[in-house]
Amino acid sequence: MEYKIHPKEISQEKVIENYKFLKLLSNQFPSIETASTEIINLEAILNLPKGTEHFLSDIHGEYETFKHILSNASGVIRRRIDEIFSDRLENHQRQELATLIYYPKSKLSLVKKEEEDIVKWYNNNLVFLIEIARNLASKYTRSKTRKTIPPQFQYIIEELLNVNENLMNKEAYFEAILNTIIELGRADKFIITLSTLIQNLAIDRLHIVGDIFDRGPSADKVMDELLKHESVDIQWGNHDVVWMGAAAGSLAYIAIVLRISSRYNNLDTLEDGYGINLVPLMHFASEVYEKDNCAEFSPKAGKENLSKGQLKTLRQIHKAISIIQFKLEGQIINRNPDFNMSSRTILDQIDYQNGEIIIEGKSYKLLDSNFPTI
Template sequence: MEAMKVKYLEKMSELYPTIAKASTEIINLQAILNLPKGTEHYISDIHGEYEAFSHVLKNGSGSVRRKIDQVFGHTMSQQDKKSLATLIYYPKEKMALVKKQEKDMEEWYKISLYQLIEVCKKTASKYTRSKVRKALPEDFAYVIEELMTERGDITDKESYYEQIIHTIISIGRAEECIIALSELIQRLVVDHLHILGDIYDRGPGPHQIMDKLEGYHSLDIQWGNHDILWMGAAAGQSSCVATVVRICARYGNLDILEEGYGINLLPLATFAMTYYKDDPCACFKMKGHQERNPAEQEMNQKMHKAITVIQFKLEGKLLMRRKEFGMADRALLDEIDYTEGTVRLGYQTYPMLDCFFPTIDPENPYELTREEQEVVDRLVFAFVNCEKLQRHMQLLLKKGSLYKIYNHNLLYHGCIPLNEDGSFKEIQVYGKSYKGKALYDVLDSYVRKAFVAVNEEEREKGRDILWFIWSSPNSPLFGKNKMATFERYFLEAKETHEEKKNPYYYFLEKEETANRILEEFQVTGDCRHIVNGHVPVHHTEGESPIKCGGKILVIDGGFSRAYQKETGIAGYTLIYNSWGMILAAHEPFTSTSDAISKESDILSDSILVKRVIQRKTVEETDTGVKLKERIADLQELLEAYRNGLLMERL
């Protein structure tokens, strides 16, 4: 046996010092391989909609209701099932409502505890007792384990369990126990969470979403273009900083920065009121339906315009510095005729809706004024030194990547850049050509360099590549020929607003394209899929999220209220359990209070994508592969003990 292997087995022997301990571990791992595969939950494009996201997380995209149906079948009415589901989602709030209506709370507690215990047993049945024990809430760990475990040594089981529940109620701990059981069900109903990008922008609560994800038991994140933008801002890339502030202003979400992350916007507000005091800033109204007082709305519009002009200046300077990005045509401030109020795009000249630019020097349009530079410097400093923001970005780095291969599924947010003939498009990144998987890998490495590279030149390349990923036509996360931000603000001509999608989106229905992508990323197996976010599925126009006969699944969550008029629904989420794949279509979420008082859920329909005849086990998963490798190593350790190569540590 080679020396390295012997050294490895010696290390293993510290954990398993005897034949008995190594044998026991093999038996345990072999048993785990035969358990049902854990449930995976896929969510994409949350866009700051914390309440809707939180609700979908609580209900597991219908997984909780399915468990209730499996346990109670036709023995419970649909209304009672809804009430039990709402109790599991919002135990504290639901009980507060029940106490106002229910006369016999002791009986209600008793019935609810029995029901929750039965659902708990069902959700825990696919896990080892050890894994369930680790998930138990500390205060009720012993009690819940007793209630969930069949005791063969007790003659009168019913009396035993009834006495436990009676005691819980009599000592005034029923509500706390109900909350603990409900949270345990939420915890066990989903084994692993996949977030396919775009946690940030548009909605008001991305910081709350990130707080919730920090405490989630098992997840991975595929970065979306909006997440990348915030990562760029946190890394101190000034164009990204300006863009983040502009988008927050555009959607009336400056509170995210000021209250959510404690970033001081007073310097920007002071600057805006100085230079745009008498400007109505009519092109810079907020999107959405927020009710604002006139003074607040006016201030927002002025700040919105001020940071937009700063953004265009910073981007122009970046494109001149990074000519290798090949985006010189997106520097448009020097294409404006400031006297005539027009702008030249290619060979066409268009009248502008707004041409009041008091801080732009027509002779040197990309140069920041002293006051603008001060605003930028203070904003960059605030982003880079915000402890909470940096903590959230570290979570994105630790749990995130541009793509993920998990249980024979390829997960990514945007697209694979393709040529018009469907072949992989070669993209230049700092002087070298990359395509397909290699493009994703090199961009991923530069994202990380933006935060950890010791060499300042490499770190700066990383920071700038974050902006490139956000807005370049060659970015796999953007996937359009241009980001028409300038045109949407300043030009009425709708044809200038068009952003043409990468050919990838036209090849989605071709199975040969899907197979080529899966092979490029070395995804193997008979049951392999691409799970894709980024582009909302237009349900009202008859578009299906299932492409290529189920090989590609587009699950843009549609959480963003801004998209729901176009899509007709609040998008899709995906559940992959031991029986197959289920796409859940969601109705728009009204509010948490409605979900509690009216017991309204947001799951409108379920689409069975794939069902297996024989239930999938852990052995067929990535975890199973690792466990089998561990078993093989333990068997070698046993052999080493038995042939005298290693001595037992008795």
């Protein structure tokens, strides 16, 4: 790096002008040595390969799909496996190795049922995994890699990543570590930990671009997974804002979340994921719409897994919360005439006697005109 001004040429006036800033810096770098070390470190980092940036959007609560994409880093891991082992492993072997990294628990369960020489399999795959992890870690500083390593086996993994097993004095050391891991019955845990490390090293930073929540069945699990990630930033989407509003206590947003969840047969996220009791809503809907089949309020997804009674109850919930949402939205619009949204007061646009709704001056026949709560 070329400096425009040599440190010795900085004037006293410049020092005084930037005194507050320099004072703050001196807390972190109290000596020339510490400041020089940081400059050297930052200059060196600039010459490392740029880490992979991973962008994901519109997750919509689809945890299984999200987890798969995250596990394989959108193909980054498989490409790295091909680069490293293309001349040593057949295609199907590379695919097996990739699957082990993506789904270590499931793959280990299958392997232990099918593999005759499990010790040899452990040895081979531990070596492969360490080589992949070492390759991915090469674009980071040791400090950053250390922070990425899961706490389990941290010291051992750091040793394996930084030892050259091809050196005469280190070969026995490397093999002894792997053999001891297997002998102590810790190979499964070690493989799972290495696989997690590889997944984390494959992506330097994860960017979520909107809509974690909405119609999918497990947005809560997606959030839990993101909390575990080492480096992530989120740009919230409109659906996320709705859920935030509901969490903050907005009645209209609560109704919207409930309506969308019932529309996509996704009430389990609220009940199981967040422990919200929906029994009162179910009782209310079943009582008010007891004789109403609510056919126009069938869920958009998952109804094939419901019994006839469950489907009817879900339809009733969907209809009940839809009417509640329209009422709450109408109240907000009426309280805020400056919104200029009077055309969106849905219930005010209905001709209940003739079962019609007027939209932009045109009259449309309603498919459902049973409104006992209006």
